[in-house]
Amino acid sequence: MILQTLELKNFRLHKNTFIKFSRNLNYIVGGNGQGKTSLLEAIYYLCTSKNLLQSPDSEVVNFDEKFFEISGDFINGSGNKIRILYSLETGKKNIFLNEKQIYKSSEIIGKFPVVTLTQTDHFITQGSPLYRRKLIDSIISQASQTYLKTLMEYNRILKQRSSLLTKIRETGYPVYEEELEVWNASLVKKGSEIIEKRLEFINEFNGYVKNSYNEIMGEKEIPALSYKSTVSTIDLQNIASVFNENLQKRKREEIARGYNLIGPHRDDVIFKINGYDLKKYGSQGQNKTFQISLKFAQFFYLKDKLNKTPIFLLDDVFGELDSERIEKISFYLKKIGQAFITLTDFTNVENLNKDENDLMIHISKGEVKNVS
């Protein structure tokens, strides 16, 4: 999938911007607050109809204006044009695919797969387990609709079950414990499906991460992912029966606290380098390298699974890295095909190995100054 052109009207700083992209690497260069990341944000809108930074649509409209409009031309099989129009007055976002209005944003999800690396991604390796679950859930969901459905059902069961646990605690009424058995059965069924799918995914994804990490770091460091489950630390062969057993064991504790204490919603993914826990022992550079490798791995994984090349968006990927890694990453990027990369650091530009097919797009005050 290739994005050929992008046109912006009243989109943040961009009053009226039109860019023709390269089919290869597009480096977006400029100072702080000049509108570089806005370009990635706009591309993300085209792919998902949602905001990359989770900002409300109304904040994206240029000051003094009443609407924003984004259009993009993709080569996606037969060629697709997406146009998104947001009006501040109505608060409505209208999406057009080949100039035909789309009413459900789910209709374009998955059609234009996208992989992003942003500043908040440092939470993936350094933050709470929530961020790691979010990452793997979003990758698996992009490749499997069934997984997404199971996940949604599981979340529903969690809500019902915690409400029942609280009820048991408050009333001390043993009759509800029979009901609890039923919710346990549902929890175990859907929960085991989720864990199985995650294990299968991590097993496969490990190879992708190794490859990516290797491309950036060479073979002196070997990364690995493993799944850490609250259901069982040792036996993940008979997930359902172990899950059930542990629910029985911790029943009193769950009732006392009124929470769902075990299940995939509390599981974690552990990242390691040469056998050492990255979160505990990793340096800033190693963390950053790992985050970048995960995103490259996600890109190649989705490309294989979906038979479609995702759009790759990288926001300030080169900060905190030494010149050797910058060089390696810039070489690795050439295997991606089309990518969009913002840069602030002018001094390192000579390490980028830019060739004649790549574009350097200079942005200043929401305008394209020159393209080279």
Next chain:
Amino acid sequence: MILAEPLQVAIDELSKLPSIGRKTAQRLALHLLKSDPVDVENLANAILDLKRKIKICKRCFNIAVDEYCEICKSEKRDQQTICVVEEVSDIVAIEKTNEYNGLYHVLGGVLSPLAGTGADSLHIKELLTRIHEENTTEVILALNPDTEGEATSLYLAKLIKPLGVKVTRIARGLPMGGDLEFADEATIGRAVLSRIKL
């Protein structure tokens, strides 16, 4: 704008009905105001009769005119099969098919701790008594295929199976006249799993 009080009361009451919003309630109230008094009286009586004359069947909790509903009173129906449904409206849906000739049992909801419905607020005890007293041979669970419906089915199966009664659940799969291509993956997946031999 301040409305005459009776009109305001009528609007308030009408807007309590399902799928009736403020605007529709207002339109209905104004329409009633203009209507023939006889028509309005007929409507009012019909509504009152609903509450006065319609009872709940003692046996299956369907709506009835007498102590028992028409289905329970009919001798043509298979007395040994009970189809368990969530609401009366589900009976209407199944009856329309003409494919079922047994009895019903209305649970009056499904297990949902979030909504505050537990087993004790459903007609489960009554169902178990019926199975016991009526020599039931099969119980068909016809609850919605969502999270709460599934949990309720599991719960009922657990209670009924020890009684030595066959427990079945209605099949799920592709809708008639549907297009395989446009069905969602979960539905197709389930349909494949519960395929039948020809």
